Amino acid sequence: MSTTAVPNEPTTAPAPASAPAYSAAEVRREMRGQLLRSKTFILGVVIILFWVFCAIAPGFVANRDPAKQDPSKKWLRPFFNEGFWLGADRKGSDVFSRVIYGAREIMIIAPAATIIGTLIGIVLGLSMGYFRGALDDIISRIIEALMSLPVILVALLALTALSGSRLTIILVIGFLFGPIIARTVRASVISERNLDYVRAAELRGERSWYIMFAEILPNVFGPIVVEFTVRLGYAVFTMAGLAFIGLGTEPGSPDWGRTIFEERNSLYSDVWWTTLFPALALASLVVAINLVADAVQGLIDR
């Protein structure tokens, strides 16, 4: 909810494709080149790909069964102790394998929720920015009310009321992010709306939906991509927070937030490895997403 109010946020797409001297393909190649030369971007992508791989095929990375419990191994210390690379938790499960398997839940929920939110945001934002008027006013008021509440609170209300299944949490975060993304899209659309190409399309008698989706949308794509990457970070943040409060994941799930919630009292017995490693995994993921978001934003902002 924060990013939309930042003064230096891009509100207009620089529309590189319309620069006269270069073809769209050349511009794309140049942008790709710039990204690939950015070390922070590469680092971010590598970390994200690692967690994506863990989410898809955790069995190739983890060396033990994360669900297997062996009470005799309770709180086995790290590192590389009796085949337990990062020690064992209070139930005698392997911490390393649980961290690897724990990537799956968040790597499904966060991207899926962000995609849903972005789609909602595009449709809402385009309609609000293009039609303005009463529709814009009413939706803006509702968005304002929603945004005065912390996202995690509304999500918590909804998850308490509905079931805490994976689909629910995806939909809840997606629907909450939709209006936030819509604000960014709306601002971009408003600055595009009065440009000549929109006027021309209107004079040609194009339909509204065609102008919105075929004429304006490609030109506001930059800010949408930036918003998507930033929101992805917040989706991870929100989902992890909910899991930590004990919502949205099954008890005993290897999910990082859930694990930290369940293991946090072990800290006081000087057992730090059961919480520290999932915490570091989570931190590495959000930092990686941010590095990518920062690089993409820097590219589109110029």
Add this chain to the structure above:
Amino acid sequence: MGRYVLRRLGLAVITLFILSMVVFFVASVLPGSVGRAILGPFADQASVEKLNDELGVNGPFWKRYFDWITSALTGDFGDSYKFKQPVMDFIPTALVASLKLAVATLIIVVPLGILGGTFAALRQGKAADRAITIAGLSLAVTPEFVIGILLILVFAVKLGWLPSNGTPNGSIGQQIEVLILPAITLTAVLFGYLSRMARAGTIEALEADYTRTATLKGLPRRTVLRRHVLRNSLLPTIAVIASQMSYLLGGLLVTETLFNYRGLGLLISDAARGRDIPMLMGAVFIIGAISMVLILLADLLIAWLNPRVRLGSKQ
């Protein structure tokens, strides 16, 4: 200015109304059977129906909303399912505890964020700027409990310098001790956001014509920064920060749960796990209302700082 204040107040009332609808809608239309939720899956249907009748959850939506909002406006949010006591017996104490934590956090984070942001702006594009920006952004999306866990581990468990849980009680010194770790946790999350605001504000002032004029008429750099740049960038930055308080309020939820700090955040997360709907609705509504009042005050401050709005000229 008068017209603006009236318009903004009117909007706040409408927003509050929409908020109450959202809270009520989300919390009470969807649960299916409240009685079933309280009694669990093994209770027989007759006692579920009986409890539903007693709780008055069977009426039509509009009637239930009207009943809820009219008593809510008189400060009555109903009885907690779990404690069988009025929700309002719990909210004020929790609110005071949360406010203490919020104030402690702001005391640390506002100067720090402004300092960091201003410093980054003066080094714009250089390594220090990039480092502050990326570190701030990363901290801002690192979940509170990740940072909190690290702090507890180092300062409470390993070094044993500070308590890692509890609620402020007793002497001022003891209260401050309890507040330090949760406040630093929240600071870490808010710092990136605040410094970004301060950075943007400072850059705007640095690039403004009056700064150029001051430099060109030969004022020393220090004087230009103090008199022209900072004076123009600080207040708007603080106002913008105030308008984003919902961020801090959301952070309370996770931070208080981690530190077992008996504030509104812990009250809400306990109520959510125990499906204590009246407690949940009451506490969330109070947080939403507070957040809205803060945003309103911030908007009025921003408007007052802007002469075009204050003096009532038309755009």
